[in-house]
Amino acid sequence: MTVQRWDADLYDSRHDFVASLGGGLLDLLAAAPGERVLDAGCGTGDLTAALAEAGAEVVGVDASAEMVARGRARFPHLDLRVGDLRDPGSVGTGFDAVLSNAVLHWIPDADAAAATLAGALRPGGRLVAELGGRGNVAVIDRGARGLRAALGLPDAPDPWYFPGIADYAAVLERAGLEVTSARLFDRPTRLTGDDGLAAWVRMFGGHLLTGVTDPDTFLADLAVRLRPELHRDGSWWADYRRLRITAVRP
Numbered sequence: 001m002t003v004q005r006w007d008a009d010l011y012d013s014r015h016d017f018v019a020s021l022g023g024g025l026l027d028l029l030a031a032a033p034g035e036r037v038l039d040a041g042c043g044t045g046d047l048t049a050a051l052a053e054a055g056a057e058v059v060g061v062d063a064s065a066e067m068v069a070r071g072r073a074r075f076p077h078l079d080l081r082v083g084d085l086r087d088p089g090s091v092g093t094g095f096d097a098v099l100s101n102a103v104l105h106w107i108p109d110a111d112a113a114a115a116t117l118a119g120a121l122r123p124g125g126r127l128v129a130e131l132g133g134r135g136n137v138a139v140i141d142r143g144a145r146g147l148r149a150a151l152g153l154p155d156a157p158d159p160w161y162f163p164g165i166a167d168y169a170a171v172l173e174r175a176g177l178e179v180t181s182a183r184l185f186d187r188p189t190r191l192t193g194d195d196g197l198a199a200w201v202r203m204f205g206g207h208l209l210t211g212v213t214d215p216d217t218f219l220a221d222l223a224v225r226l227r228p229e230l231h232r233d234g235s236w237w238a239d240y241r242r243l244r245i246t247a248v249r250p
């Protein structure tokens with residue numbers, strides 16, 4: 001199975017908003033002390049640590065050895081493991097709850113990931129997840145692909161899966177879960193620094209730079225193209241659209 005490379009330093013230094021914006025999931029999950037919780041795609045461990053602080057017995061699993069190593073260095077007391085959510089054997093079973101923030105849109109084989117999450121839950125266990133939803137970062141994606149076309153570059157690969165509510169509810173139902181709520185909403189997200197857009201593309205949209213010989217110039221040209229739509233109040237804003245969904249295993 002191929003696994004995307006993640007730059008843990010760049011993630012923690014410039015993109016820690018991902019975990020903090022996912023913090024609302026903790027309230028939705030409302031883990032009780034002693035509950036066994038899986039943080040599915042734990043990254044560098046911020047939400048795993050928050051769950052542990054709330055008294056949960058938490059296990060974090062992530063496919064990136066670099067992100068897990070960083071998480072272990074930051075939070076040596078946490079149980080963080082390298083594992084792929086497409087592989088049910090890598091997460092374990094019997095959890096009271098599963099939390100997943102900003103992970104599932106990185107797994108186009110959505111049925112495999114959903115089967116793993118459903119299999120991790122005990123009967124009666126609950127899932128709280130947030131992922132990029134339909135239309136997520138469409139302005140950035142379109143802008144970069146348009147610039148590639150203008151430069152005569154072939155279209156870039158697409159590693160993202162941004163489903164709508166009906167699509168993703170069906171995925172979870174096929175995995176045997178009962179969907180209890182779903183919301184698709186715009187959440188424009190401020191990117192810090194004058195180079196905020198460029199740093200975001202380097203972190204999350206590396207595929208859009210495939211075959212680009214001079215990424216600095218490409219990103220500078222992209223910034224000029226997207227400034228009218230994505231720069232306001234002195235900042236860059238990513239056009240995030242999130243899908244927040246909860247489900248239970250009957």
Ligand SMILES: C[S@@+](CC[C@H](N)C(=O)[O-])C[C@H]1O[C@@H](n2cnc3c(N)ncnc32)[C@H](O)[C@@H]1O
Nearest residue numbers: 019041042043062063064084085101102103106
């Ligand atoms: C944007 S980060 C989010 C990390 C964390 N949940 C947070 O809120 O900070 C996405 C994470 O998904 C992980 N990921 C992507 N595909 C995965 C897979 N198939 N199995 C497990 N983790 C995966 C990446 O390694 C990365 O750490």
